[in-house]
Amino acid sequence: MAIVRSQCGQCGVGCGIRAITDTDRRVIIEGDRLHPANGGLLCDRGQALGDAAMTLEGRLLQPLVDGRPVGWDRAIAQVARRLTATLTRHGPGSIALHVGGGLLTEDYYAANKLMKGFFGSAHIHTPWRDGTGAAQRRAFGEDVMPAAYEDIDRAAMILLVGDGIMAHPVLLERVQAARQAGVRLVLLAGKGGAIEADLRLNVNPGSAASLLAGALLHGHDKGRYDADFLARRVVVPDGFWDGLRPGHDIWSIARATGLTPTAIRAFYEEWAATDRVVTLFGGDDRPDLAAAVINLHLASGRIGRPGATPFAMTGAANGMGARETGCVADSLAAHRDFAAEARASIARFWGARLLADGPGLEGEALLQAMRDGQVKALWSIGVDPAAEAWLGEARGLVPLAIRSTDRLAEQGDGWSVLLPSAAWVEKDGTLTGMDRLVSRQRRLFPLAGEARPDWWMLTKVAQAMGWSDAFHYERPADIYREHARLTAYGNAGERLLNLRRHAPISNPAYDELTPWRWGEVPFDGGHFPTPDGRARFA
Structure with a gap:
């Protein structure tokens, strides 16, 4: 029998697993309590790794x-x-x-x-x-997803857009645990789904981007944004606000989303009044949604701080x-x-x-x-x-x-x-x-x-x-070292x-590598990896 700490690899969450294996390719899979991505939680797909490991039926075993x-x-x-x-x-x-x-x-x-x-x-x-990487490059100057899972626990409000989180049960469980601990959960979704939330806004399919673009304009018109932060840290194109107005007044948003003007205004006011907001949205959603989420967080300064960030979910492991x-x-x-x-x-x-x-x-x-x-x-x-x-x-x-x-x-x-x-x-x-x-994926067999x-x-x-x-x-390990050297x-x-810190990593250290996150707190203090240090509205 052997105990191996490895990765689930079934979605983008990156859950750690603890596998107990034997020489007959039998394995018991459980969540790794020491892994920061899941803390011991594991969904059905992760647990099913054991069934897949036992059989070689249907395998290509020769060129x-x-x-x-x-x-x-x-x-x-x-x-x-x-x-x-x-x-x-x-x-x-x-x-x-x-x-x-x-x-x-x-x-x-x-x-x-x-x-x-x-x-x-x-x-x-x-x-x-999906198109999130391109949107992040345009806005931040680099394809950096600024969130960490810990931001979910530190938020005052989680804005969950769509039902893409259903493909990530462990992440959903973390969101629900945060809600039980007092974080307010607001859901923008269609009429289906079974996610429990404090406020659910049933929007028409494809209209969430319009709702959030309207929130961006509403905050500007009501003077809710830090003008100094915008001037120093964000490049706002000439004529941006006037160009955003057509189709983003309250009544146009109401027609697009199917919500009442009263519900829209209440949502906009709650967003503006809440300092720490994490917006979770699916990576397979429309490109205009990524732009709307990023712009809203940039304008309101809800980025580069614990518990305040856009969080793009990705499906690929x-x-x-x-x-x-x-x-x-x-x-x-x-x-x-x-x-x-x-x-x-x-x-x-x-x-x-x-x-x-x-x-x-x-x-x-x-x-x-x-x-x-x-x-x-x-x-x-x-x-x-x-x-x-x-x-x-x-x-x-x-x-x-x-x-x-x-x-x-x-x-x-x-x-x-x-x-x-x-x-x-x-x-x-x-x-x-x-x-x-x-994180390290380690061979089980x-x-x-x-x-x-x-x-x-x-x-x-x-x-x-x-x-x-x-x-x-x-x-x-040879490739990992070269990859690290190239990033530096x-x-x-x-x-x-x-990844400069890992450029000289030894083979034994690579074998024993524990999970670590690059980038610290991205955009801390409003500094972005662009030539002038300022972000751009997408």
Whole structure:
């Protein structure tokens, strides 16, 4: 018997687990009472990890090339040869990547480095991603989610928008516990749902953004905002308030939301009178909602303080890790953009052979590039039920379709190459929860059959393509250290994502890593990572 502290990995909350395992792949899963994300709580999906661990039925346990079982050496050689041929004949931008939401940060880092630094392509399809990251970059100057779970306990009021929290039962339980302790819970939602709240406003679908934009205007017109804070800490575009007026008077909001003017005014007054407000909203909601929430918190100064912050919920288990490493289509690694200075810095650090020169395609635009023959190869990594239809079309549009997966069912589905990935209980590395909390995922069981970690197969392919000097990783800790060094490279305080303290971490220290949060209290004192130190209204 062995006791392993690891991660649930079923959603963005990042709950810690305590697993009791034996040599027959039997396991007892319980919540880790020492983990700050869940404090011992665990939902049904986390507890079900034990059932998934016991069986190897349906697992892909050997590489398949053109439908035939082969060893790893031959599989790696085939993938390297075919990708090299694609890159040579069709140039940068001819290769695309699809990444699921269940990869570890080390996997995302290796994938992004290979794609952007050596294939010269930023075509990365991430269907689990929402628009919150882009909204935070526009407003704060960096994709930083400013909240911590502890803010829920410190708030005077929690504003819960929509029912997206139902996908995060442990987070919902924390909210309900805060309510029992005296925090007021206000819910903006439709007529369904079973969340208990002190005040429930049943708004029409898609109208919450209008309601909150109206609250922004109401506070301005009533003189409720700190004019000095706005002048010193927030850039308000010329004509912003006048441009916001059409459609955001009380009567227009009433028609849009289905609420009475009296209920709207009462809500606006309560918001204005409450100093510590945490606004929880789902990451899959409309982009205008993220902008409305962020603007409202910026205008009222309810940010950068304990118990006062916007809190964007994300569904992907390690979506934050993917964004930190830049494994998305519209940014480089370490929260860098595609500006010339950032590209030159990352190219030097990586020793990049062919760095992507701008944002890539994703979604329907990437499919169209495949239809037009511009993209000739696709490498898909990770389990991603939401992308099955997209992948079903994409793999038939490209001559070379590579899939890293733990599921045997995908054989015969048109993939040129199938590579056996580690299942979640076999993964080893780190992930970042939705509140910037970095935690260790520790392997509960040995790798089954010939399954390998995703970072390992990416590294082996890169080495086979002649880039061994840049891909010298032997263990996840090697990648974690490099990721930490890159966040600190050329970063003299311009970016909050700075893992400098872990750049020299030893292998034993990495193995024993306890949860820690980067960024301290983001935007403390109203300081933002923009050239002038001021935030921008989205």
